[in-house]
Amino acid sequence: MRKWFWIGLVIAVIMGFYHSLIPPKSIYTSQGYHIDQFATLPILHEGRIKPLDTVARATLISIRGKQSLRTETGTYSAIDWLITSIVDPYKANRLALFNLRDPSQYGLTHLGLESKQKVFSFYELIPYFDHIQTQAAPALDIEAKKRTPFQKNIVQLHHQLMLYFQLKNTFYPETVDDPSAWVHQFMDIKSTYQDQLLAHLTKPDGLNPDIQQMVLTFRDFQLMSDYAIGWVIPGKNPKDWTSMGTSLLTLFDKNTPINTVADDYLTLFSALHTQNPTLFNDTLNDLYTTLNTINPTLQKKLAFEVWFHNASLFYTTMTVYLLITIGVLMAWLSRSLKLQSLTVGALAGTFGVHTLALIIRMVLQGRPPVTNLYSTAVFIGWVAILLGLLLEKQFKNGIGTFCSGIIGFLTLIIAHHLSLTGDTLEMMQAVLDSNFWLATHVVVINIGYGAAILSAVLAHIYILGGFFTSALTKEMQSSLVKMTFATVAFALVANFVGTVLGGIWADQSWGRFWGWDPKENGALLIVIWLAIILHARLAGLIKQRGVMVLSVFTNVVTSFSWFGTNMLGVGLHSYGFMDKAFFWIVVFCLTQLTVMAIGSLPRKLWKSTPL
């Protein structure tokens, strides 16, 4: 059996690294440009220095909800889309980019917008810009959660259009074809008027075409500075970075030369425009050398981040977890111990990849594993999977593996949807900025959530397996009972300790140990519910089946605490507001109540014989 364990492990690891073994496809790479190197260039975006690749992904996710753009002509990766938008705005403007889903919800159909179409290009939306602008402006003054659905749509569309505009005009204005030639032409004109430059600009001579040109260029630089999506001109510290626009504005000072990094960027994009891969690659090397002198270790870290995003480790492991779950079911059906061993090995391998991905996130962010809602999903899954592995090691009947598989799959799907807000490696707000408390309170409470969810999944196996199939042997029932009780007890301890640590953090931070804040209440509800299960069992009010039925409800309490409290929009813990998620949580709770009802049906209706 050991052999099959190791075979499963190796297969799972290979599948986990599937995307990292295949180099990312790029239209520009096939033309000879070193896009993989270009993608690692640094940009300061939302307060963090990250690779261009991440900004491309985050922006495309914000606009399109995906990390790549599929069109009739082919699929653009995020970085491809970024380059096309900047270098060939004519083409980019005609790509189907903005997903309105239902144009009538934007108040635009009566203006002529095709109502059956869902995705629109920038070009198709141009006639409606004024309308969108005037509708969005008053909506922006209203608090986000108080906006009507129409207002939310219009504000979101406005934001997406703005992001796209910003992206196109960060390195040079979209109206310019060859940026390097454009700036150098400006420098030539400037040298002619060197001494009286300021005088000429403050009193522009309407008849002089050169002066007119310089005024326009000034305005262009200003536009680039105001609307930059990020800052690419590096400094020693994050505070010293500036945008292309700001850097080019300094050219209006007497005798200031072009910043070398800015000059290199201009050349890079000119090379793309004139379709000169050799020039592109050479300039890229020069730029790299310059960047390494300013910040020696930065590029390596950024290259690592690009690799990490390309590897999509959470996406691959999510798929493998699903396969493992199916594998365990098949192993049970066919009573194949070999297949069972394979699945355990696969689980161990996938868990290893999952762990590695978490560690990489920690290294990239310089933080403990949980820093935002996205990372809670990834970490809670990891905890439950680890506990499932331990259960499998102890009981060796596939139950642990099954739980790990299904929880891994579901939590990573949740994580995937939570990643649609943009950059998952984002910076932390001031009040959360404490590595000590992030490592203690946040980690422990998430361990508690993971254990609570595991106890609920075990209960599902007992109820659904026992009611719908005859496969739930007395042995299995007995081990399920033990597993559930142990997990409930562990979850109670972890949730209690985690809640207490939260109270201590609150006392250190805000002056009170407990404030009846929704998130605090959510955690307390889990503790109370788990305590009810244990005490009701001790009091003889419920027996084994009762523990299982009540344990299913633990999922309802946990989902309220994990997500429901964020949706209330009040208190110190409101990090985000999710509309669609509310619908799915309600659906989920209804399924749990249904399972509880099934579990409560008379025992003689169950297909499996009771203990």
Place this chain on the structure above:
Amino acid sequence: MTNGQYSHSLKPNIKRLISFLASLKLTVVLLGFSLVLIFVMTLAQVKLGLFLAQKLYLNQWFVWINFGGISLPVFPAGKLVGWGLLINLITAHFRRFHWSKSKLGIWLTHFGLIVLLIGGGVTGYFAKESQLIIREGQTLNYTENFQQMELVIIDVNDPKMDTVIRYSQNQLHTGQLLNPPHVPFKLKVNRLYPNSTFQKDPLDDSVLLVRELPVETRMDRLNIVTADLDIQYTTVPSANVLPTQASLVTENRVISNGFKAPEILHIEGKTYVLSIRPSRYYTPFSITLRKFTHEVYPGTQKPQFFSSDVTVRYPEGGTQDFLIYMNHPLRLDGRTYYQASFGEGGQISILQVVQNPAWLIPYIACVIVSIGLLLHFGMQLVGFLSKKKGKK
């Protein structure tokens, strides 16, 4: 145990009562109640806000619901459930727990919970929260509680010292005659408006109208010519008062937290200041805000760092500098100052100030409970694993 010789004399009813109070079933029921209460209270916060939700569901014995004019208690509220759990826990503790090594963990856990509940109760009674809203360069020797207003009469005649006589908002009512000590007048409260709003008379621009929110539609005319309104307050406590004195006929005055300037009284050649303001808690020391720093992540509006650089001046002389920032409060003289917020783009720092003599109790309780839990479940885990080993 020597209880045996007393058990005959204990009335059976009392025994039954103690049994009931110590029962696990009661625990489950009470825990169930607390679950529902906390859940409902969390949802209620959205519309009512934390303060009111807490008041309605936790700080009462019952949850009252109004059925067409009659208020009925429909569900046990925080106080009842809290006391219930505490009594249940204590009686169970002494009635059912035995001194044995295997039960030590459980015993400690529940003992720690008792301490936690008691600590919570003490905090509820004794804790005082206020705010220090201070400008850069300003020195203040008090903090303010905006939940509780006070009416003050200040004797400003001594150049070295102000004497402040204050009446807390909940001590005042309409029609009351106040007899403040050390001043040559009494103060009649003609009308107290706990939540008032002001408006200029549309027909006579110089006359001000005031009414009580949210119920009243009628507005009272005030015979004052001008009032410098502080428009950031939309509902403020105000009072129409009449300083009375045997020898002098004086006129009605209106004081309000919504007015920028207080009322000045000149009586018998002396000057007194009348106003309504947030309750002040004076401290023996004073705090000067030297500098407030507010940093955002470059290129964003996301807050990265807030801090207040303060100097504390002690009454016996001597000063000390402190830096207060997120997760690093200043603990001084039983009070703790936390960096909470800021105003006017960084000109004003807002510190939350908490005075809670019971602050250490939750820490102690939680250590006890944690040790208890680890002991109990740790022993169970060890037992389980060794049984498995034994079976092999």
